[in-house]
Amino acid sequence: MSADFLFELGTEELPPVALKSLLSALAAGVTDGLAKAGLEHAGLESYAAPRRLAIIIKDLAPATPVKEVTVWGPPAKIAFDGEGNPTKAAAAFASKNGLAVSELTTENDGKADKLVARQQAGGEQATLLLGDIFNDALAKLPIPKRMRWGARRTEFVRPVHWLVMVYGEAVVDAQILGLKSGRESRGHRFHHNEAVSLANASDYVEAMRSAYVLVDMTERRSLIIEQVNQQASQIGGVAVIDEDLLDEVTALVEWPVALTGKFEERFLQVPAEALISSMAEHQKYFHVVDNNGELKPNFITLANIESKDPAQVIDGNERVIRPRLSDAAFFFETDKKTPLANQRARLKSIVFQAKLGSIFDKTERIASLAAAIAAEIGADATKAKRAGELSKADLVTEMVLEFDKMQGIAGYYYALNDGEDEEVAKALTEQYLPKYAGDKLPETTTGTLIALADRLDTIVGIFGIGQKPTGSKDPFGLRRASLGALRLMVEQDINLDLKALLETAVAAHGDSIVKPEDTVAEALAYMLERFRAWYEEDAIATEVYLAVAAKGISHPLDINARVLAVDAFARMNEAAALAAANKRVSNILSKLDQQPSGAVNTELLSEDAEKRLAEAVAQKATSVTPLYQERRYADALAELASLREPVDRFFDEVMVMAEDESLRNNRLALLHQLRSLFLQVADISLLAPSKG
Known part of the structure; x- marks a missing residue:
């Protein structure tokens, strides 16, 4: 009969x-182990506190x-001789x-009589x-450096002291990390420093609560948020709860209080960020602000005990915090x-990279490049140069x-x-933005x-000395730098x-x-390849980006506008047919020794379908030209979508490669004009699925 473990x-x-x-990772490893063993269950519940990791298998x-x-x-006939x-x-x-x-049988598999062994498998307790399942899961935990303790050769992230393994109401006989299993846990190190006997899995959470240990991390986390907010409210402030700090504090206490x-108000003359950093990093304190967002001379700490004299705590x-803030x-x-x-x-004595000079040299290059960009976009080059010079001075x-x-x-x-x-x-502060994907x-x-x-200085410098990223190795963070540079140009509208x-x-x-030319090319x-990941995150198909990339454009803002336009076009009902038609035209034109002239002789248009297409192409050329000039690519492609019907009819009714050379060349010129209309945005033939 099933039971909780x-x-x-x-x-x-x-x-x-x-x-x-x-x-x-432990829960994932156990789940995988159960699946490989073929043990059925109704799910896992995972618990953790500073001195324990726990799993309940339902x-x-x-x-x-x-x-x-x-x-x-x-x-x-092979298994038995002539006498059987x-x-x-x-x-x-x-x-x-x-x-x-004698335990084998002979059966026909549809082709011949064969020996058959039929046995029962499974049934392992x-x-x-x-x-073995838990030993394997613990061995696979992501622990960078394991430690030993005492005279044992056992290794784990920290020394282990007890092991509970209870199935139903019975102890499971096993040995893990040198410990023999039992049913005795331990309570809070100070409030209940004694054994806690666990009758079964369903008693676990409440039994540990009675021993002053909240084993559920989610519950502890929620309680900490509630208590911190209450404390802040009592002093007329608002607690600022950083998610990473919250996770760390949750992992530090078994019984949060x-x-x-x-602290002295004189410390408020120091930049708030420094005080906050000191309180959070060194002491794990939450800071408090007033209703205007200004730092208050208070902090909120999480004790791991219910003190009889909290004032002493x-x-x-x-x-402890006073000397930190004094520093x-x-x-x-x-x-x-x-x-x-x-x-x-x-900064002259601090090396940025051995082959690229000092950080001082880097600031010189940043100042020069920033001033050049400022001059090109009509910004203040003097400010850009000065900011570049001072950019790393605070290091x-x-x-x-x-x-x-x-x-x-x-x-700042x-x-x-x-x-x-x-x-x-x-x-000087903003130079590091964005720090990560989605950052401001x-x-x-x-x-x-x-x-x-x-970012550009770092990218070309590292590429220039032949240390571009390979595989998963990117020691200079060039992927992040590239995406950051692209975001700056696209989202800040820098063309x-x-x-x-x-x-x-x-x-x-x-x-x-x-090799400057090779460096620029690489x-x-x-950098442009980083657009792929960018658009994949926005659920834009790779072929949409490739259709634009085929144009060989190096203006990120323009690339982005085209990609968004092609993505919108690709979702239209007419897109598939027009993409296929463009692919067909591309294949036809690629086989020619020379491309047709741009002009179409209307007097040579003999079929009604080609007349209608020529008329439609000429009309669209007139209507979309100003849209292209204004970079209204989405509007232009929406206009061109109406070409589907005349294009389809043309290919259904007109023989492009006519025997008459003049007719053939005229029709090829018409198709060249048609394709050129779309190519002004992207090569939409790449949207058509490949055969095979």
Whole structure:
């Protein structure tokens, strides 16, 4: 009879940032193991706390299903001699299947009489399989570095102390990571530091709750959010709950208790980002803001105990955070004494890449390229150049050396302190945007230009020294840089020729890049190929992008407009027929020694169908030309969709390759004009499915 099965592995405190992924991987491994073993069940429930990983398998079958296995053997005429006695072939077949010859039968498989071995398979007891299933799942966990403890050779992410394996109400006899299974867990390290006997799986969650351990991560997470928000509300503020920090704190406590502390208001003179970074990274505190979004001199911490004197716990946390914030204040005041422009000289001693010079050299190139882009689009080249020069200066400040997440942010505050233009200052922060897929983009033009120039400089530099990404290896983050650059150009409506930009960027590297033309070609191809992934995420078919890519355009903004237009066209009822027609025309024209002239002689149009098509093509050429000039590609393709009927009729009724050379050439010229209308946007023949 089916029953629930409980597995719990007790450990030293597990790495908080990895707890969720460890639990997910364990559940996946167990699910896979159950499937391979053929054990039926009604699903898994997974639980985790700082000192335990647990799985409940619901309604686990007591054994694998029993089924009959039929194995066909040699033909009867080979298995038996003329007197009906079994031959060596029969004996070998019987032995292979663990049977006596007398247990074999002779049956016809539709072609001949053959020996048959029929046996029952399955029926393995679940209790005998579970140990191997969990051992295998634990061995496959994504643990970068395993550790040993004591005199054992056993390895795991942390030392293990207890093992619970209970099926129904019985303990499953197994050994995992050197531990023998039982039914005793452990409660909270301080509130209930004693054994907890688990009668069965269904008792698990509540039994552990009674021992001050909330094993359900989702429940703990929700409780933390509720408590943190309540604490913030009590001081008239709003808690800012970062998802990553929330996950980490959830993995740090078994019994969460939120408490509010405070720090001296003088620290609010320090950039809020530095205070927040210090509180979150070092102490795992949530910060609080007022109704205007301004940082309050408070923090919310999660204790792992219900203290009889919470004031003492709060005081301890306040004592711990004070020197951290004092350090931040000291760094801030110290850094302000040296202008960013003076800090910049220190970048000369920091290598960006051995063959590409120092970070100072990189800022020179960024400034030059950003100014060139600004001049081309009518932006302020002076601001772009200044922002480029200062872009990395804060990397050598005390603040950033202590809080690496402050790069760019510290530069913003120091630039304002130095009296730099506000847009220049803001660009120092915005240069790193977007940081990841879906991240926000710079708000200022100068910030956009610096972000673009920085990425292009890195891309051409790394390609230029022959270290382009291969396979899954991308140490300089060129995929992310390429997508970021494309987003900046497309979403910020910057209509520039990417090839020309890359040429300018390559030129700035001077002799560092030995093969400039090859570098531009490779970098351009690589960046434009990133569009594929971009459009795949937006559910745009690959052939749509390829239809546009066939044009060989290197203006990302224009490429995007064409792709969106072709995607809209591909969804129209007329698209399939027109794509097929374009493919047919392309095949016809590709076989010619020379392409037909563009002119169509109307006097040579003899068939009604070709007259109608010629008239329609001429009319559409007039109507779509201004649309193309305005880059209204979607409107142009929508106009051309009405050509379906005359095109279909033309191919149904007109012989293109007529014997009369003048007729043939005239019809080919007409088809050339037809295809040219579509080719002004993309090669839509690529939308037609390939035969084969």
